[in-house]
Amino acid sequence: MEITRDFLFKIAKLAQLEIPECEEGWYIQELQSFLNYVDLLKKFEPNTDISMHDNSDTNCFRSDILVETSLIDQVLLQAPQTEESMFIVPRVLSSE
Numbered sequence: 001m002e003i004t005r006d007f008l009f010k011i012a013k014l015a016q017l018e019i020p021e022c023e024e025g026w027y028i029q030e031l032q033s034f035l036n037y038v039d040l041l042k043k044f045e046p047n048t049d050i051s052m053h054d055n056s057d058t059n060c061f062r063s064d065i066l067v068e069t070s071l072i073d074q075v076l077l078q079a080p081q082t083e084e085s086m087f088i089v090p091r092v093l094s095s096e
Contacts, residue, residue, distance in 0.1 A: 003032045 008028055012019045019027055072085060081088035 001035055003028045003035065 005024060008024060076082045079087050
């Protein structure tokens with residue numbers, strides 16, 4: 001399909017766009033390029049199995065194992081000030 005100036009402005013009107021006359025050549029070229037690409041895509045066989053790569057590997061996940069840890073207590077022991085299970089930090093923002 002050939003994009004003409006009339007067709008461009010018809011599409012622009014339907015899309016409620018204003019295309020400056022100085023840019024109409026660029027828009028025609030871009031739309032034509034897009035339509036040419038669509039025509040290229042139409043040439044592919046629809047029944048072809050298209051994939052990025054052939055990877056027949058399966059996911060190998062380890063099983064989840066519940067482990068008791070006291071990491072929080074260890075971390076809190078290293079903090080200068082704590083309250084319950086939280087760090088106490090100095091105020092850095094003024095209330096003004």
